[in-house]
Amino acid sequence: MFPEKMQKVIEWFGSLPGIGHKSAERIAFYLLGLPPEKIKSFSEDMLSMNRGVKACSACGNYADSDLCGICGDESRDPSVLCVVESPKDVIVFEKSSQYRGRYHVLGGKLSPLDGIGPDELNITRLRERVEKESVKELIIATGADLEGEATADYIAGLFKEGGLKVSRIAFGIPFGSNLDFANSATIEKALKYRVDISKDKKN
């Protein structure tokens, strides 16, 4: 139905996450209308990203150079590290604009069934950073699932001695959401970690 050269491009785009076949077709038609220089420059940017973006040598986040933008930013508080599973999580925190500390990217979570133990995660580097940098608090922001919880417990266990504060991000009802949509595990967390607000009223 499509010329073979077009069909190939449609299949490429269709294989990308979130792009259906219909969208892939629309994109192929669109690309046919672009000057070849644009396609070349698009291709070069993709390859340059694929080859040039590496793990930050400090935190493991994606970086253009040795250090990522956050580790290289002197204005970020070096005394707090938010420990996350992946670079995607860094983006989620950064989008909220609520965090001024730095990160540490584990590159996954403990999952014995998948053969992922502590050695497969970026944990040796975390210990080094805690020893050598002026870290005062780790905020563990691994996922709210069993593996994420196990990873959080494991890291908390590693730093039991030495006066480092290790905290876990709060779990509860998503803000702006209706109670109807919360599952039992969320309700359990929301009850367990309920906050006394009578103090707020008194002050």
Added chain:
Amino acid sequence: MFPEKMQKVIEWFGSLPGIGHKSAERIAFYLLGLPPEKIKSFSEDMLSMNRGVKACSACGNYADSDLCGICGDESRDPSVLCVVESPKDVIVFEKSSQYRGRYHVLGGKLSPLDGIGPDELNITRLRERVEKESVKELIIATGADLEGEATADYIAGLFKEGGLKVSRIAFGIPFGSNLDFANSATIEKALKYRVDISKDKKN
């Protein structure tokens, strides 16, 4: 927030039709995980399509070589030409699998306000084909708007003499659709071109 090299790729994907910013981010993360050879081969296929896909010398449809797959297919009926505005329309007809004739792609429709007259459309070639090939019928499938109708009338006028059958695709209520969603112009067409079904019952 993203490394610069990633940001560029996100902007590229975000500029494609049907891809929002969030999808573009997901795609960039996905591409980071691919081996560079895949990205190269993706890029080569895009460039090869952009440079290699040309207008079919017979009908104006997109083609890998001199003739498109349909004009090069001996099993297609050369006596009927479906006249459409663009290669996208060819795909729509082909997907229905209901048409075994060939096509003629005009490359647009008459639109004096946009400076598109008969000379801007692939009409000279259509006259040549009608003269030289064994064409017996033109099915005009330009759009159901004013310009599409004007284009259909213009082409019908060109071939008034000479015994060539010129037909127009039917307009009416879309099959499977509810009358509620049909606009007045569609209802008007559906009434005007109503079909006598009493014969079907008798035979």
